[in-house]
C-alpha cells in the first residue's frame with residue numbers, strides 16, 4: 222500500500238531525476254553553441270547525418286515520404302554517432318531534437334522498456350524513422366464503420382528497420398523488449414508535429430462487469 226508520504230517522496234526523487242536530465246540536455250545544448258552564441262551546424266556535429274540534414278535544410282515544403290525513406294536507408298548510424306542526443310525520459314519516451322526548421326524536425330527518440338506512443342496518425346505530416354538500436358514494435362490499426370479502430374497487425378522492427386507512415390496510417394510504436402533493453406529511433410517529421418491526432422484503445426484495468434454493457438436485469 223502507498224501512502225501520501227511515499228507518493229511525495231517518489232515525486233521528489235522523480236523531480237530530481239528530471240532536473241538532472243534537463244541539466245544534462247542543457248549542457249549538450251550549450252556545447253552546440255559557439256562562442257558567438259550561434260548554434261553550431263548539426264551536420265558538423267553529427268557527420269553521419271550530414272547528407273540527411275543537408276536535404277532537410279534545403280526543403281521549403283513538406284518532405285516527400287519516399288525520399289525520406291531512401292535517405293534513411295542510406296544512413297549508417299549507431300548510438301555512438303548520436304550519443305550526445307540519446308537522453309532517456311523518466312515518464313515515457315523522450316524526443317531529443319537534433320535539427321529543425323520551419324519544414325522539418327529531426328529527432329532522436331529514446332525509449333525504455335514499456336515506453337510507447339499514444340495510438341495516432343500523421344495527418345498533414347510526413348513521418349519516417351529508422352531503428353538505431355534495439356527492437357521496436359509497431360501496432361497498426363484500421364478505422365471501422367463503427368467508429369472504433371481495430372488492430373490489424375503488429376510488426377517487429379529490428380535495428381536498421383525503416384518505417385514510413387502515410388497520413389491515414391494509424392499506429393502505435395512501443396519498446397516491448399524486456400526491462401533494461403533500450404530502444405533508440407531516429408525520426409523525421411515534415412513539417413514538425415504541432416498537434417497529434419490520437420485514438421483511444423483499452424488499457425488493462427479491472428472494472429465492474431455490469432459497467433461494460435447494458436443489461437435488462
Ligand SMILES: [Fe+2]
Nearest residue numbers: 341348386392
Ligand atoms: Fe507515428
